[in-house]
Amino acid sequence: MSAEATLAVDDLTVTLDRGDRDIELIRHVGFEVRPGEIVTLVGESGSGKSVTSRAIMGLIQMNHNISVTGSIVYEGQQLVGQPQTSAKLRGTELAMVFQEPLSSLDPVFPIEDQMREGLRRAFGKSSKEAERARMKELLDEVGIRDTDRVLRAFPHQLSGGMCQRVMIASALSSSPKLLIADEPTTALDVTIQAQILDLIDRLRQENDMSVLLVTHDMGVAADLADRIVVMYAGRVVEDASPDDVFTSPHHPYTEGLLACIPSLHERKEILPAIPGSVPDPSGLPGGCAFHPRCAFASDRCRGEDPPLFRIDRGAAACWHPRNTAVEPALEGARA
Ligand SMILES: Nc1ncnc2c1ncn2[C@@H]1O[C@H](COP(=O)(O)OP(=O)(O)OP(=O)(O)O)[C@@H](O)[C@H]1O
Numbered sequence: 001m002s003a004e005a006t007l008a009v010d011d012l013t014v015t016l017d018r019g020d021r022d023i024e025l026i027r028h029v030g031f032e033v034r035p036g037e038i039v040t041l042v043g044e045s046g047s048g049k050s051v052t053s054r055a056i057m058g059l060i061q062m063n064h065n066i067s068v069t070g071s072i073v074y075e076g077q078q079l080v081g082q083p084q085t086s087a088k089l090r091g092t093e094l095a096m097v098f099q100e101p102l103s104s105l106d107p108v109f110p111i112e113d114q115m116r117e118g119l120r121r122a123f124g125k126s127s128k129e130a131e132r133a134r135m136k137e138l139l140d141e142v143g144i145r146d147t148d149r150v151l152r153a154f155p156h157q158l159s160g161g162m163c164q165r166v167m168i169a170s171a172l173s174s175s176p177k178l179l180i181a182d183e184p185t186t187a188l189d190v191t192i193q194a195q196i197l198d199l200i201d202r203l204r205q206e207n208d209m210s211v212l213l214v215t216h217d218m219g220v221a222a223d224l225a226d227r228i229v230v231m232y233a234g235r236v237v238e239d240a241s242p243d244d245v246f247t248s249p250h251h252p253y254t255e256g257l258l259a260c261i262p263s264l265h266e267r268k269e270i271l272p273a274i275p276g277s278v279p280d281p282s283g284l285p286g287g288c289a290f291h292p293r294c295a296f297a298s299d300r301c302r303g304e305d306p307p308l309f310r311i312d313r314g315a316a317a318c319w320h321p322r323n324t325a326v327e328p329a330l331e332g333a334r335a
């Protein structure tokens with residue numbers, strides 16, 4: 001772990017106790033986000049991106065049937081097992097845009113009240129006029145023009161895309177040091193999507209804001225990310241710079257994700273899209289969880305889950321890494 005990381009996640013595991021057995025939703029996840037950096041978490045549906053994000057925000061409450069173990073260090077402060085520290089940071093230094101915007105807006109209050117509460121939480125009370133002016137400015141930044149109507153509206157009176165923009169404006173209202181954005185632009189059309197991603201990019205440059213951006217979209221990751229962390233079946237399978245991911249992906253799963261980008265697929269330099277889907281955490285195959293979908297699986301892959309090897313400038317969890325002359329060696333393993 002480097003001293004300067006804004007966020008350092010290590011060995012993060014979320015376990016569900018189903019009575020008869022434990023089910024690991026995410027397994028030994030580790031990565032870092034440095035100041036002003038955008039790190040993207042990519043992977044298919046069910047790979048564990050949202051569980052990881054919620055765990056970092058302290059939103060997975062440990063109780064008798066769910067446990068969070070490992071380490072989440074934000075600016076030198078350990079957050080695992082520290083719900084009060086997490087609660088203090090949420091909405092001030094840490095902000096999250098949720099994948100389901102409607103479920104995170106309160107249906108019984110107009111948008112203005114909800115945004116005002118966020119502003120006051122971060123900056124204390126100010127005059128209503130000043131707060132309103134700031135809210136309008138924030139809404140304008142996410143491409144909302146009829147700001148008066150939106151501020152007066154209740155969430156159910158707004159479209160899904162509009163709610164998503166309101167959530168983004170609210171998350172940015174506290175000028176967070178770390179923004180976690182879980183598929184922030186899925187309900188938006190492409191022009192607004194580009195505008196929001198530009199805004200996030202600008203804010204990280206102007207304010208040194210660090211960003212953990214969850215996306216299905218390797219194209220978005222390529223455009224914005226400083227690092228790409230690829231998740232599969234609840235664990236990190238590759239961690240590298242976008243340049244390295246695109247020119248020499250080491251994990252066959254990463255290669256498969258790249259094949260889903262039409263412009264790359266047409267070049268026919270890489271594998272076609274991967275068959276099948278992410279296994280459910282309650283029924284992971286033995287060995288490497290990707291082996292049933294992998295064209296290169298060997299007996300070793302079927303029998304032993306590979307650790308995350310350091311390979312070249314990145315890391316990959318594969319016994320037979322692609323596009324490298326380096327043989328994976330356990331000494332180089334990170335987890
Ligand atoms: N509270 C829970 N109880 C049981 N299983 C859960 C719970 N939350 C998530 N899961 C399971 O954990 C796995 C990872 O879920 P997660 O929501 O993190 O996936 P994701 O990568 O965000 O997918 P998507 O791209 O569809 O949003 C899934 O198999 C999901 O069904």
Ligand SMILES: [Mg+2]
Nearest residue numbers: 049050051099
């Ligand atoms: Mg999700």
